[in-house]
Amino acid sequence: MNWQHDLNQLAEELIKAGKLSSARWVDAFTQVPRHVFVPRFWLQDKNGWRQVEASSDEGWEAVYSNRGLFTALDDNQLGISSSSMPSLMTRMLEALDIQRGHRVLEIGTGTGYNAALLSTFLGDGDVYSIDIDFVGTAAQRLASIGLQPTLATRDGREGFPEAAPFDRIMATCAVSSIPLTWVEQLTPDGMILADLKTGRCAGNLVLLHRLGPEHAEGRFVSGWADFMQMRTGTTADVPATGQADDHGQPECSTTRITGRPWAHTVPWFLASFRLPAGTGFGMRIREGETWWTITSPDGSRAEVRDIDTGQDRDVLQFGPHRLWDDIETAFDEWEKAGTPDWDRFGFTVEPGAQVVWCLDTDQSWKVESGTS
Ligand SMILES: C[S@@+](CC[C@H](N)C(=O)[O-])C[C@H]1O[C@@H](n2cnc3c(N)ncnc32)[C@H](O)[C@@H]1O
Structure with a gap:
């Protein structure tokens, strides 16, 4: 060797x-x-x-x-x-x-x-x-x-x-x-x-x-x-996954977002400012099919079917917080801004406030400072 x-x-x-x-x-x-x-x-x-x-x-x-x-x-x-x-x-x-x-x-x-x-x-x-x-x-x-x-x-x-x-x-x-x-x-x-x-x-x-x-x-x-x-x-520092229970009947809808939502790194980042702290993700098999799951600590869960037929995909939402709606909103805002990539985003650190900003919009997002 x-x-x-x-x-x-x-x-x-x-x-x-x-x-x-x-x-x-x-x-x-x-x-x-x-x-x-x-x-x-x-x-x-x-x-x-x-x-x-x-x-x-x-x-x-x-x-x-x-x-x-x-x-x-x-x-x-x-x-x-x-x-x-x-x-x-x-x-x-x-x-x-x-x-x-x-x-x-x-x-x-x-x-x-x-x-x-x-x-x-x-x-x-x-x-x-x-x-x-x-x-x-x-x-x-x-x-x-x-x-x-x-x-x-x-x-x-x-x-x-x-x-x-x-x-x-x-x-x-x-x-x-x-x-x-x-x-x-x-x-x-x-x-x-x-x-x-x-x-x-x-x-x-x-x-x-x-x-x-x-x-x-x-x-x-x-x-x-x-x-x-x-x-x-x-x-x-950030919990790896949330635990979710089935809260009765889900709300059903469809989405045009493809693949694993967290693989679209920029809009997934923007979605994190809307999703509850500690939101995690994973995978679940339902009736032999793979579904990507997003779970939050309050037991809310969203599931999206992992198929790529070129058509809209099924989404199920359980629990008190409509996690998928937050994700859709973040994706919509990102698209309206012209799908800016990472280098169009900046960050400011000052005492009492840490803020992400976008060069293409007047939007900014406050980062919760947690224990850091
Ligand atoms: C990806 S590894 C670092 C790789 C490393 N630079 C190398 O060349 O091998 C991440 C490291 O961060 C350390 N880490 C995690 N939490 C920490 C903390 N609160 N303070 C300091 N180091 C921490 C872990 O123990 C781990 O060794």
Whole structure:
């Protein structure tokens, strides 16, 4: 197994796909052996989860391909740490315009792989990385290839005040709002790149520039990213799914929205401002047919039939809240605005208010700041 050869091939693949372009990040990327940081990982198939060693043929192939790999599961078999897709890491590192001499804070050390990329480019003296867990193992793996960035175990919402200010902060877990502490810990020209998710799959990477001690603003980034949600202890910041009961007879209608509604990422994000907090989604088989389900904590549920005949699809709505009506309204508004893509949306962070805005309309949406 020749990691250098396989890593160079992966770099070529990312370059061809336009996910890695700058010489400095190609150089760093091709110096960091990924199997050191992902010696084993979890794969899920119809029989459940199984652990795969990177030293096996199957494991090696996965580690040196552009795949995100789960590296830790909790007691409920939910992924709580992973090595993100290499292309997502390179895309974020390039989007943040990291220059030599910058001090960078990463929120979400995980395996330590991204901290290794940062340390290889910047030198480990300028790299800081924190995680709510896993930091000991990451430190050992980094040290095994001669890197010693400053790592700490703590809740990422706090940032790293004793090491601030930072020129760049990148979060590799998703947040439901941007902690003001991050803005406070930036240098005057500092920038933050984080995955803002107001609900499950509802949001994307946003690149923020510091405009004042407690004021940052910027745009969402083209393309798509979906990090695991930041945890508070063992609780996900945004619940993964709602539980729903059958509330008697459903209200029946049809819809012209195709596919899985959450796969239309922009209008799904806009719908999250209408849907109840904690709305989740899943799948259900009814009389042998697949239906996509959307459920909220009050027991409301919407189901849409998974057929693609080119005709309108059946929708069933149960419970006190008409979830599908909210989704339809958000899709309609998005279409009226000319179907703006992610880069037409921006975000402002100020004390007391975090607001998403659209460049094509005068609409804005307030983000609930929750515990962040
Ligand atoms: C996708 S992984 C990070 C991948 C990592 N950057 C790497 O290169 O392997 C997300 C990480 O966020 C961490 N995390 C979750 N909640 C957190 C919190 N409240 N504070 C800090 N880290 C948190 C998880 O423990 C997990 O390791």
